[in-house]
Amino acid sequence: MEKLAINGGNPIRDTYLAYGKQSVNEDDIKAVVEVLKGDYLTTGPYIKEFEDAVAKYVGAKYAVAVSSGTAALHMACAAAGIESGDEVIVSSMTFAASANAVLYCGGTPVFADIDPLTYNIDPAKMEEKITSRTKAIIPVDFTGQSVDMDEIKRIADKHHLIIIEDAAHALGSEYKGRKVGSQADMVEFSFHPVKPITTAEGGVITTNNKALYEKMMTFRTHGITKARERLTENHGPWYHEQQSLGYNYRLTDIQSALGTSQMSKIDSFISKRREIVKLYNEAFKSVSEIITPYEADFSNSGWHIYVIKVNPELLTVTRKEIFQALQAENIGVNVHYLPVYWHPYYKELGYEKGICPNAETLYENMITLPLFPSMTKEDTEDVIGAVKKVINYYRK
Template sequence: MTDTPARYGGDTVRTEMLGYGGQSITEQDKEAVAEALDGDYITRGPTVEAFEERVADVVGVEHAIATTSGTTALHLAGRAAGFGEGDEVITTPLTFASTAHAATYAGAKPVFADIERERRTLDPEAVQEQITENTAGLIPMHYGGHPADIEGLLDVADDHDLTVIWDACHGFGGTWNGEGLGAQRDMAIFSFHPVKNITTGEGGMVITDDDYLAKRLRRLRSFDMDYDPVGHADEPWYQVVEGEGYNYNVTDMQAALGLAQLDRLEDFKARRDEIIDRYDDAFAGISGLRTPPIAEDADPFYHLYAVEIREEFGCDRSEFVKAMHDENIGVQVHYVPLHYHPFFQDEYGYEKGDFAVAEEVYDGLVSLPLFPEMTTSDVEDVVAAVRRLHVYHTK
């Protein structure tokens, strides 16, 4: 391999495209799904219940309610929280759109507050500044799997009696202060999309310790229908629709895959940690490449390895991404801040320039490939591509 990056005329580091994330599916996973297909239920049946119980157990909460995606989990959580017209719900601009939709789907206004420079998560002080008499809730997001300032955010929530929904899509399986990430009040949600820490194809989960919220979430997931209303013992067919619910039921096949994936949770984490250690080590001496923050009092299950490309690296983020793509390395950017998107600008009046820290972070952000199926050689390809790009631009 020459020293010249492919973008400037050298050979590519690798011939096959490497994605930034992806699932790991074994024969056991396939057998579990096939077995579920032979069961009596191929919609939401006993396997979904078993999956919910295992997830609740892993995180250490009373209730887990499976749903069709992280997005629908957020929808259910926003509705169960009781957000509605006239309410304001504070969240981070550095997230995926679905986080804010937990507010918008319920008719509430998403209010962005800036992030902390180091953690890249919702800043409790910035949240405090956005509180009004209409503030009803908070939706922090554990960026990349790194815990947000949980204590600081819960303090603000306590002071103002706010409902908190933790978007823990990136962090399933991690712990904070010895507790499962997501076990903190009031609700947390996960995504089981193929790039996430475990997968069910599409899928999500809302977890909570609160019995009332759990009941609301289950009802909303399934048409907001009561099949056994009090006072109708003589009408076993009786159903009551008490509100506008949804069909966000997941299938036993998906749950079977989820259960099989949970059997490998520790292996998935160990492999991701190994790759992260190698990256941290390889990039420690590269000027202008800021590696992800290291969590204190936590053992996160990292979903992303998001670095920041700064001036001293020698090229900007755009050139970095193009050069890595030219090497057949599929880096990604998580995320274009929400206040840059036409929807949040047109509907809520946000504009570029509103959140200085999120914007500064975003300008350098790039997620390098991180998933358990990466081979040692895949990891070394990423390291080699980054190193020679830096050398090329700084020689």
């Protein structure tokens, strides 16, 4: 049996392979340099160009770009009118920002368990959590797989709830043949470097609702707007006024130019991700010690991340030892995510373990493998080889 690197053997790779990485080329660099040579660095014409590119791609009427995906979620919750006393149902398997955005507005996150197959929020479990105080739902397209939006919309309409879809993983993904981004009241995308495209940091909300769009446009600029109806009251064209409490959540023209350039390559990025996933699925289908991702018939994932689930009953060690052994082979595995309510801050708010058992079981056995567009065939083979090497060593 081949000796593991963690035990002094030779690693599969000489260099470390990260789990995710941005794909930036000369076109992207040129686009950023053009902005640096121009008149605007912060809020200028490139923001609208980027917003239009995203809205057109996902089939939405409007898009509002902001400084991060977290800012986008906060903005959406504010536009939805979330305030003290309101409850918002959130998927338990997500990054903390999905729930933090509710807290920023004074609301209370209520965590619903996930479907054990898709790892997305279970609509039935979600409906069980609805009370007279529930105002909105934040379903998460975990790993890039779309939630069952028709069923979620049916439940939301029945209870008169707003849907804020957290699609941070899902730019380029599809639901029943349509791009994710126009089915919910508001849809959030993230542009962190490991996401489908990047603006370094950044986020956007897409919507078909003009009233929500106008609220968000003001929210991202301190709540300040040009009040044209006041211009006759001894004010000139310089006049702006703060009409609500907003934030400085603006995206820069520099980032927007990068984002627009990246959008021109989004389909090729998604295609490459899907190719790698096919190779992973084929290579691991006969490895009974791990469970590969399930994809529902209604979803065509863009595969932001690829999560395997180890079967501890067939192994001599836990997920921790598997993870450490893969790291020693220079494979940059990760874990996404700790159930939100397990974080110490949420424990202090009164949340306890056990409320979402499917999410907790997934967390205890999941490992994220490297996946990004610039991965080579050799990179992919290294990941596959390392997983098989480690699993073979620890097989019962």
